Amino acid sequence: DVKVTQSSRYLVKRTGEKVFLECVQDMDHENMFWYRQDPGLGLRLIYFSYDVKMKEKGDIPEGYSVSREKKERFSLILESASTNQTSMYLCASSRLSGYEQYFGPGTRLTVT
């Protein structure tokens, strides 16, 4: 069964803190994605990766960075968290580009 897991369901951080969100998939998928979900805005792509150590900017990469050192793991980093980064963060993976994306349960991040 396909599985994407995220390190935390809920996270509360202070402004200026460095935040790491981890995502792991067990399907040997090539592609991994980070989205944020905000009411009325749908899902917006932050970064994606189509191979180990490769990354591409999505639509809203500012304030974020990513790391993919192993095929199964894709990390999202907020270098200095700000209140406007309070959101739901969803990780996804897909076997190949354009194929179905499988989503993790999400991390609800609150920055105070």
Added chain:
Amino acid sequence: ELKVEQNPLFLSMQEGKNYTIYCNYSTTSDRLYWYRQDPGKSLESLFVLLSNGAVKQEGRLMASLDTKARLSTLHITAAVHDLSATYFCAVVSNTGNQFYFGTGTSLTVIP
């Protein structure tokens, strides 16, 4: 950038009624997904539509794709409470690397 408009944003309907959710997109694409999200949960894929005129059906849900009109519809037949959820369409860019999601339609089915 590919733009995806989904409407309505909110839909409250009585059990047993029919309704349609619309997904319009701005540039050429030949692949579109519909996802469902239950409150507090993640997204699950419902359908993938791969060509013009494609139609997929599962239970009370039927999705279709018109690539010439750049329009997909998700039709709900004889709604039941279990269909209450948020539904998203996602259009795949021509490069195939990126999904563009609609804003979602929050559906509430009232007994």
